Amino acid sequence: MSLLSFFRSQKKTSASVARDRLQLILINERGDGTTPDYLPRLQKELVEVISRYVKINPDDIKVNLDRQDSLEILEVKIEMPQVDTAKA
């Protein structure tokens, strides 16, 4: 299954309201099975970068961290109340 089909299938199960959504997923796979300690800081900086491009309300950010064996998945979901492309 491709990434595109995966997220298209996800989309169908969520509310069908036409809203703007931004989702950031960071997947970290360590060969030695350990997980790095910098992920929370990295996630914070990534959200800061995104907020320079899109107006983000902190209440609209949902963060989820999944871990299994050497695989770590950080998921940041952002619902955008209004689209505003602040040019850098």
Place this chain on the structure above:
Amino acid sequence: MSLLSFFRSQKKTSASVARDRLQLILINERGDGTTPDYLPRLQKELVEVISRYVKINPDDIKVNLDRQDSLEILEVKIEMPQVDTAKA
């Protein structure tokens, strides 16, 4: 299917060599069906942030952009030759 199971199934089909991999996925869904023009710049800045935490060789970065209807998926795959957590 959860995100974790999706990426675990992906992992199995790829090479079984124990290497460190970092994957950044940015999913953008626009209610009005249009796609924003800032994604390439946003992607560049996100990779810059990541490179502050992990040593990245530009040759090891694979970028893929998938688009279908109002869904846009930007995928950045990074293979890490060595782990070096440069503390910010």
